[in-house]
Amino acid sequence: MSNHPRLESWVHSVWSHRGPVACLLYPLSLIYQAVSASRRRRTVANHLPVPVVVVGNIYVGGTGKTPVTIALVRALRARGWTPGVISRGFGRSEDGVRLVTPDSDASQVGDEPLLIARESLAPVAVGRERVKAGLELLREHPGVNIIISDDGLQHAALARDVELAVIGARGLGNGWLLPAGPLREPVSRLDDVDAIILNTTTESVVESRTPRFAASSCFGACRRLSTGEVRDIDTIAADLERTGGKALAAAGIAAPGRFFAMVRGHDIDCAELELGDHFDFSSNPFRGRKEDVILITGKDAVKCAQIPEIKGDDRIWVVGLEVVLDPYLIDLIDTRASEAARRLGRHPEAQNDSIE
Incomplete structure (x- = not known):
């Protein structure tokens, strides 16, 4: 969030409960919710020619998505997929599309995409417009048959086949939207995702019908x-x-x-x-x-x-x-991505058959 850890810590402490400051800001949260919902309704989702798995969260700030993304790349590769990763690249000096290599400058591509590129060895592209980033990645790496969108849950312009919401050590805070609380979307948004990943050692209280999986x-x-x-x-x-x-x-x-x-x-x-x-x-x-x-x-x-x-x-x-991700979570992702890939003719097995 910032280079001021004391301010950051204070903000998160305000967001941890429904105290006087949060209550004072609550009317602004209602406005934020209305504007966000309106913008989402007006946004047209664009499809990429391969299955898309979105890894994101509804809590503003870090929940451990990047290590989860790296683990997911490795797990899907072990299942026969050839993953690529797209991300906005927080803190970049520009918004245009750029391919990331292990030797890239962090100021130009963002620290998290650079870490993903180095640790996962997967092709990575960054850009404010995730669809353009995905198309550029596929143009440069035509063998990629599945794309993982890091921190793309709120990027409605990108159509997706699997949605994963990561919950970190701070849980859901006071459950309110910005600025009275830490949430980018209502808690009910978790009912719409395919799986919730609990990336925390503490027991997170999440009231949702969505399947939950622990990440160790x-x-x-x-x-x-x-x-x-x-x-x-x-x-x-x-x-x-x-x-x-x-x-x-x-x-x-x-x-x-x-x-x-x-x-x-x-x-x-x-x-x-x-x-x-x-x-x-x-x-x-x-x-x-x-x-x-x-x-x-x-x-x-x-x-x-x-x-x-x-x-x-x-x-x-x-x-x-x-x-380490739960094998049953990988089964779920593999199954749903495979269904999407067969519709697109991009499933690894289908490609291997065509080569033979």
């Missing part, structure tokens, strides 16, 4: 930013204990508390640095820090790696995050 997360390999050296998190923890070293966990993501808790769960007693979502690292928040080890997220690493002063800091380790 754990740390993967840790990579030293400066050299590429790989260690696991427990080895780093053991080295800190043996040497008496100090650690810092830093995160420029939404809801960083989960990242900090996971670090502490590996017996690392660390200081915490909450930077705010989509933080601009050009100011180098690590300059002057005295800790021996600095742990950062993969999302932040794509920007840090493009700043020489930060990339050369031997203390910085990028903590990999692995998300």
